[in-house]
Amino acid sequence: MATYVMADIHGEYDKFIKMLSLIEFSDEDELYIVGDVIDRGPNSVKLLRDLSLRDNVYPIVGNHELVARIVLRKLLVEVTEENAESHLDAETIGMYLEWTANGGYTTVKEFRELSESERFDLLDYLDEFVLYDMVDVGNKTFVLIHGGLGNFEPGKKLSQYTPDELTFCRPDYDTKFFDDDSVYLISGHTPTLSITGEPSIYYNGNNIVIDCGAAYGGRLACLKLDDMTEFYI
Numbered sequence: 140m141a142t143y144v145m146a147d148i149h150g151e152y153d154k155f156i157k158m159l160s161l162i163e164f165s166d167e168d169e170l171y172i173v174g175d176v177i178d179r180g181p182n183s184v185k186l187l188r189d190l191s192l193r194d195n196v197y198p199i200v201g202n203h204e205l206v207a208r209i210v211l212r213k214l215l216v217e218v219t220e221e222n223a224e225s226h227l228d229a230e231t232i233g234m235y236l237e238w239t240a241n242g243g244y245t246t247v248k249e250f251r252e253l254s255e256s257e258r259f260d261l262l263d264y265l266d267e268f269v270l271y272d273m274v275d276v277g278n279k280t281f282v283l284i285h286g287g288l289g290n291f292e293p294g295k296k297l298s299q300y301t302p303d304e305l306t307f308c309r310p311d312y313d314t315k316f317f318d319d320d321s322v323y324l325i326s327g328h329t330p331t332l333s334i335t336g337e338p339s340i341y342y343n344g345n346n347i348v349i350d351c352g353a354a355y356g357g358r359l360a361c362l363k364l365d366d367m368t369e370f371y372i
Contacts (some may be wrong), residue, residue, distance in 0.1 A: 142276050142364045144283065146173035146327025147201070147240045149354035150180025152189070152243060154372045157363050161370055166195060171272060173327045174201025174285030174306065179242035179354040184249035184261065184352050200268035201285040201328065202306040206238045208265050211250060242354070247263060270305050271297055274314070276364040279321050286328040288316055312343040323347055340369050 143162060148155050164170065176190065177183035177199060190196050198210075213231055239247060250258060272283045288300060289308030309329050310316075316324050327350035331341040334348065338357030341348040351371065353359035361370040 140167045140169070142169045142171070142274060143300065144171045144173060144281070144325055144349060144364060145324075145359065145361045146285070147175040147330070147350040147353060148172065148180070148186060148359060149175055149178055149203075149242065150183035150186055151353045151359060152182035153231050154353055154359040155186060155189075157372045158359055158370065161372065162361055162363070168195060169274075170196045171274065171283050172196065172198045173283050173300045173325060173349065174199050174268075175203045175327060175350075176201070177207060177243075177246050178203045178238075179245060181245060182249075183246040184253065187261055187264060191260075197272060198268045199272055199283055199285055200270055200302070200306060203238075203242065204268050205266055205302055205306050206234060206251050206263065207243060207246060210235050210238055210243070211247075211258070211262055211265075214247075214250075215255075215262070246249070270300075272304055274364070279323060279364070280319075281364060282317070282322060282324050284324065286310070287324070287326045291316060310346075312341070312346045313344075315344060317345065320345065325349060329359060330355055339371075 145158070157287045160224055178184055190198060194203040200344040201275035217236045221259045253261065274281050274283065287310030289304030289310070291310065291314060323345045327348070329348060330350050332338055332352045332355065334341050338351040340351065340362060341359050349360050349362055358371040
């Protein structure tokens with residue numbers, strides 16, 4: 140059994156399947172995905188369907204899923220004269236426009252091709268994405284969060300952070316977030332291309348960033364937590 144983590148696949152289904160082949164992923168292994176499964180790439184729905192059938196894959200919500208869960212639910216409600224003003228208010232319309240401009244248009248396009256029951260099934264699966272996760276591997280503990288710990292304060296519990304603080308945050312990676320040196324923070328969200336100029340996993344103390352720009356001409360990264368082996372597609 141091995142434990143792996145990926146992030147920011149962004150609808151790149153083919154790269155995901157190639158990665159599973161590269162790491163020889165089996166039913167005995169576990170895979171954590173640190174957010175942003177959807178948007179930008181061409182196959183967000185196909186990827187979600189694949190993940191939903193795998194009992195040993197554990198998705199964590201990213202900022203793209205956080206917004207999609209709200210907007211797509213709104214799109215499923217029939218707009219009538221009675222609910223038009225309250226349902227499609229300025230905030231919702233603004234959220235929709237910003238999301239689609241930021242890569243969500245590919246997901247909306249796929250979503251529209253689904254039957255009603257398939258749409259609800261997909262949204263129910265998205266609702267299962269957790270805000271953060273923790274996994275112990277050997278003598279290390281890995282805290283898995285999409286963006287980071289926004290508005291960080293020493294002693295602040297993970298449960299006290301808001302969804303926005305966990306998914307939209309771009310933290311200072313020089314910060315030591317945990318007193319225990321055996322605890323590591325693994326995040327995505329910020330492409331390592333923008334940190335170092337290289338599409339490779341970034342390490343700074345106990346901070347590990349694994350978004351290597353799969354949807355930006357970079358690479359899809361996967362980290363094996365048992366021995367910290369890196370894989371790239």
